[in-house]
Amino acid sequence: MSSSQNIIKRTTSSFATLRTIYAKELRGYLAVPFGWVILGCTMALQGFILQAVLQVMTHATGNGVMYHMLDNLNFWFCFIFIFPLITMRCMAEEERQGTLEGLLTAPVTTTQIVLGKYFAAYTFYLLLWLPMLLYPLASEIGNVYTEMRYGIQPEGVITYMLADWVGPYLILALSGAFFVALGIMCSALTRSQIIAAILCTCLMIMYYFMGRATELWGEFPAAPVFHYMSCTEHVRSFSSGVIDTRPVVLYLSLTVFTLALTKRIVDYRRWTR
Amino acid sequence: MVTAEHLHKTFGRFTAVKDASFSIEKGEIVGFLGPNGAGKTTTMKMLTGYLPPTAGTARIAGFDIIDSPLEARRHMGYMPENVPLYDDLRVYEYLDYRARLKGICGKSVRNQIGEVIEKCGLEPKRKTLINTLSKGYRQRVGLADALLGNPDLLILDEPTNGLDPNQIRQIRELIRALSENHTVILSTHILHEVEMICNKVIIIDQGEIKAADTPENLTANLRAAGRVSIEYKGDLDSIVQELEAFEPIKKVFTEETEDGWHRLLVRAEPGTDSREKAAAIIASHGYPIRHIYRHIPSLEDVFVEMTRRD
Numbered sequence: 335m336s337s338s339q340n341i342i343k344r345t346t347s348s349f350a351t352l353r354t355i356y357a358k359e360l361r362g363y364l365a366v367p368f369g370w371v372i373l374g375c376t377m378a379l380q381g382f383i384l385q386a387v388l389q390v391m392t393h394a395t396g397n398g399v400m401y402h403m404l405d406n407l408n409f410w411f412c413f414i415f416i417f418p419l420i421t422m423r424c425m426a427e428e429e430r431q432g433t434l435e436g437l438l439t440a441p442v443t444t445t446q447i448v449l450g451k452y453f454a455a456y457t458f459y460l461l462l463w464l465p466m467l468l469y470p471l472a473s474e475i476g477n478v479y480t481e482m483r484y485g486i487q488p489e490g491v492i493t494y495m496l497a498d499w500v501g502p503y504l505i506l507a508l509s510g511a512f513f514v515a516l517g518i519m520c521s522a523l524t525r526s527q528i529i530a531a532i533l534c535t536c537l538m539i540m541y542y543f544m545g546r547a548t549e550l551w552g553e554f555p556a557a558p559v560f561h562y563m564s565c566t567e568h569v570r571s572f573s574s575g576v577i578d579t580r581p582v583v584l585y586l587s588l589t590v591f592t593l594a595l596t597k598r599i600v601d602y603r604r605w606t607r
Numbered sequence: 608m609v610t611a612e613h614l615h616k617t618f619g620r621f622t623a624v625k626d627a628s629f630s631i632e633k634g635e636i637v638g639f640l641g642p643n644g645a646g647k648t649t650t651m652k653m654l655t656g657y658l659p660p661t662a663g664t665a666r667i668a669g670f671d672i673i674d675s676p677l678e679a680r681r682h683m684g685y686m687p688e689n690v691p692l693y694d695d696l697r698v699y700e701y702l703d704y705r706a707r708l709k710g711i712c713g714k715s716v717r718n719q720i721g722e723v724i725e726k727c728g729l730e731p732k733r734k735t736l737i738n739t740l741s742k743g744y745r746q747r748v749g750l751a752d753a754l755l756g757n758p759d760l761l762i763l764d765e766p767t768n769g770l771d772p773n774q775i776r777q778i779r780e781l782i783r784a785l786s787e788n789h790t791v792i793l794s795t796h797i798l799h800e801v802e803m804i805c806n807k808v809i810i811i812d813q814g815e816i817k818a819a820d821t822p823e824n825l826t827a828n829l830r831a832a833g834r835v836s837i838e839y840k841g842d843l844d845s846i847v848q849e850l851e852a853f854e855p856i857k858k859v860f861t862e863e864t865e866d867g868w869h870r871l872l873v874r875a876e877p878g879t880d881s882r883e884k885a886a887a888i889i890a891s892h893g894y895p896i897r898h899i900y901r902h903i904p905s906l907e908d909v910f911v912e913m914t915r916r917d
Contacts, residue, residue: 341715341718342711342715342718342719342756342757343711343712343713343714343715344710344711344712344715344756345710345711345712346710350707350710350712351707351708351710354704354707354708355708358704362695366695431691431692431693431694432687432689432691433691433692433693435652435657435687435691436685436687436691436692436705436752437708438656438657439655439656439657439680439683439685439687440680440705440708440709441677441678441680441681441708441709441710442677442708443677604657604658604659605658605659606618
């Protein structure tokens with residue numbers, strides 16, 4: 335026994351701890367049905383949107399398919415509900431089960447816990463958008479089939495054009511970074527997953543409508559602020575291929591701020607327990 | 608190993624722990640005793656650094672729980688009350704996660720898990736999902752978790768809560784075996800258990816530490832210690848007079864049994880044994896004795912005396 339004390343290999347690297355939490359949380363999405371249900375639902379919804387978009391695209395426009403996919407009310411309707419689903423469990427479930435106590439009494443800092451959970455949720459969120467990359471391939475298969483069956487060579491509707499894909503994925507990644515952080519913050523505020531989900535949905539809808547305030551109220555002196563933070567406008571400009579650095583700064587700073595706040599909340603809630 | 612200095616915790620207007628100071632030496636098994644809601648769990652949670660104390664602090668293995676919480680936690684294994692575990696993991700996966708969280712790495716992870724699984728008798732449940740485990744096995748997983756990394760100090764909050772007598776015995780044996788290499792703090796309200804395994808007792812009531820000593824010292828000074836009861840047949844008054852004249856005996860209470868014997872309840876100085884003399888006095892009159900018994904004070908008596916509300 336006392337000899338084994340000497341040979342226990344230990345690390346005090348905070349990165350190793352972060353990676354441990356990250357791996358466990360990511361596994362929590364992928365090794366249980368939970369994550370796959372979300373992935374399946376998201377894919378189905380993306381499919382519906384694509385179907386609607388293809389209808390629009392028969393009246394040919396100059397924009398790529400991703401522009402039409404994202405600049406679309408259907409998209410926002412689904413998009414807003416993804417985040418509460420992904421993040422509602424993160425902190426709330428730990429607290430309800432009481433496992434947060436074990437986590438916070440291990441040699442782990444609150445920052446490591448919050449970041450580990452954040453990066454895992456964010457990774458899972460990014461995974462949700464990977465299946466869309468298969469659309470051009472699917473469309474190509476469709477084209478090949480059409481050519482074989484009918485002998486006509488159709489023009490590619492959905493193509494792997496870099497300009498079509500980089501912008502949309504960039505804005506999905508950027509706004510997602512903030513919204514996932516927002517969801518984790520909501521989850522840290524309560525021990526009930528349902529309350530966390532409702533709170534997150536409310537905040538997201540508020541943020542969404544703040545971005546559209548100028549559409550409702552017209553231009554007014556403070557309107558630039560609302561333009562600046564309008565996620566719909568960001569999505570529109572990015573998915574049409576205009577990559578602007580202002581939203582990059584906005585979303586990254588909002589993400590860092592929200593995560594810092596979350597860390598404070600987790601620490602604060604220990605006092606009240 | 609552990610020194611608590613004026614630990615104080617309030618929740619709103621309610622004071623859970625008042626100015627608790629105590630120290631625990633290396634290798635001691637300390638039992639926290641107290642009625643429900645006395646502040647046992649709160650004190651333990653403060654020691655683990657989970658609940659920040661309102662005032663005061665504690666040091667674990669020389670590390671302050673507020674100034675260097677990570678170092679303090681590295682020297683400690685904690686098993687919370689009701690053993691919260693991740694239900695969707697298997698026992699092995701759970702221990703693996705916990706071992707890595709505690710900073711164990713490389714080959715040691717596997718060695719450590721193997722070691723604690725063996726110590727806690729978890730071998731048959733190694734690959735079982737935690738939510739299908741019985742209460743007893745959950746408790747063992749919690750204990751195994753606390754043991755990972757071979758910490759100097761184990762803090763166990765009600766380790767035998769909700770177990771059946773056989774399981775309680777197993778856990779008790781385990782804790783006793785652990786005491787060779789670890790300092791153990793455990794809380795319980797099963798007094799018998801403390802008597803059997805602890806070599807120091809801290810009694811808490813209404814947030815205050817009422818006593819901190821060895822069980823022997825605590826029981827030795829009790830009012831109940833030294834009390835003797837006797838049943839005999841014969842004349843009452845002369846015997847009582849003779850007994851009360853004898854030095855350590857302070858007072859004799861009498862009552863009649865249903866079948867016409869006398870029952871004497873003899874109150875004497877704590878720590879004395881007046882059986883021999885009393886028996887001799889009664890025998891000198893030729894009266895038969897059918898029962899003589901010296902009350903052995905238990906922690907229960909200590910507990911009742913210290914936490915009684917009347």
